[in-house]
Amino acid sequence: MSINKFLQQSNRGQSVIEVIVAVGIFVIIAGSAAISVISSLRSTRLAKEESQATMYAMEGLEAAQSIRNQNWENLADGSYGLSESGGEWEFSGSEDQPDDNQKYTRQITISPAQRNDNGDLVASGGTTDADTKLVVVSVAWDFVPTRNNEVVLSKYFTNWQQERNVPGAAAPEYGTCAEYCALVDFNGGACRSNANQCDNNNESHKPIGDTFCSSVSSDTCCCQP
Numbered sequence: 001m002s003i004n005k006f007l008q009q010s011n012r013g014q015s016v017i018e019v020i021v022a023v024g025i026f027v028i029i030a031g032s033a034a035i036s037v038i039s040s041l042r043s044t045r046l047a048k049e050e051s052q053a054t055m056y057a058m059e060g061l062e063a064a065q066s067i068r069n070q071n072w073e074n075l076a077d078g079s080y081g082l083s084e085s086g087g088e089w090e091f092s093g094s095e096d097q098p099d100d101n102q103k104y105t106r107q108i109t110i111s112p113a114q115r116n117d118n119g120d121l122v123a124s125g126g127t128t129d130a131d132t133k134l135v136v137v138s139v140a141w142d143f144v145p146t147r148n149n150e151v152v153l154s155k156y157f158t159n160w161q162q163e164r165n166v167p168g169a170a171a172p173e174y175g176t177c178a179e180y181c182a183l184v185d186f187n188g189g190a191c192r193s194n195a196n197q198c199d200n201n202n203e204s205h206k207p208i209g210d211t212f213c214s215s216v217s218s219d220t221c222c223c224q225p
Contacts, residue, residue, distance in 0.1 A: 046143060053139040053151040056098045060108050060137035061155050063089035065185055068133075072159040075133045079109045098139075109136045113156055121156060131159035157185060180209040181223035191218040198222035 063082050066089045067074045074091070081096030082089055095107040111134050114126030121132070136154040143149045181189030184206065191213035192198060195205040201222065209221025 046149075049141065049143060050149070050151060052099075053104055053141060053149070054153070056104055056106055056139045057137045057151050057153040059098065060106055060139070061135065061153055064108055064110075064135045064137070064155075065157065067091065068157050069184075072131075075110050075135070075157060077110050077112060077133075079107055081106065082108065104139050104141045106137065106139045109138070110134070111136075133157050155185075158183075177209045177212045177221035177223075180212055180221065181206065184223065186223035186225060189221055189223045192220050192222050193218055194220050195222075 060082065064075070070088065079094050080091035081093040082098070083092035083096065084090070091108070095105055098104060098106050112128045112130075113132035113134050114122050114124065115129050115132070116122050116126045121129075133156070134154060135157055136152065138150055138152045140148060140150040177189040177191050179189075181187075186204070189206075189209060190203075192201075192203075198205040198220065201224075203222035203224050206221050206223050209223065210219060211221075213219045213221050
């Protein structure tokens with residue numbers, strides 16, 4: 001074999017090796033990029049679905065508050081779903097699916113609240129307060145068939161229409177619209193001229209609170225969500 005033929009064969013061999021190495025590097029880089037893209041898409045989708053589940057859970061708490069406002073006795077211990085009737089929320093069944101695609105399952109659980117000797121709410125070991133309930137809303141869904149996710153929100157609700165006499169606790173006192181609204185689970189309140197102004201500010205008119213709005217031009221108590 002001549003030296004020229006030997007060199008030509010060696011060059012061809014080196015070219016084949018270089019191609020194989022280049023293809024291998026490309027596959028590794030492309031694979032890593034694909035994994036990163038898929039992971040990013042999964043994270044974005046999970047965040048979106050968690051946000052939607054949180055909205056359904058918040059809606060559950062708002063519905064429970066509405067049901068409480070209709071009648072305290074509606075907050076009976078147990079697990080419930082939700083439905084609407086005549087424009088008002090009501091408990092229905094043991095769970096509900098709030099979305100059209102029936103992807104999410106929501107359940108509202110109501111249980112007695114307990115207070116210690118100082119009148120503070122405690123998880124256990126206290127005395128049952130008949131005028132306070134713990135409301136827990138859970139929203140579950142399958143992110144993938146083998147992975148179940150859940151969002152859970154909770155809140156204590158009081159029987160605001162009844163003056164509570166809890167051992168060791170001071171009786172509730174309020175002398176302004178804002179203080180009254182805070183007592184009935186709103187973030188605050190303001191006296192306005194009429195109920196339409198409540199609606200215009202996305203607030204709720206609470207007639208009982210009107211007692212604390214003494215001004216002739218601002219005699220309507222509007223509670224802020």
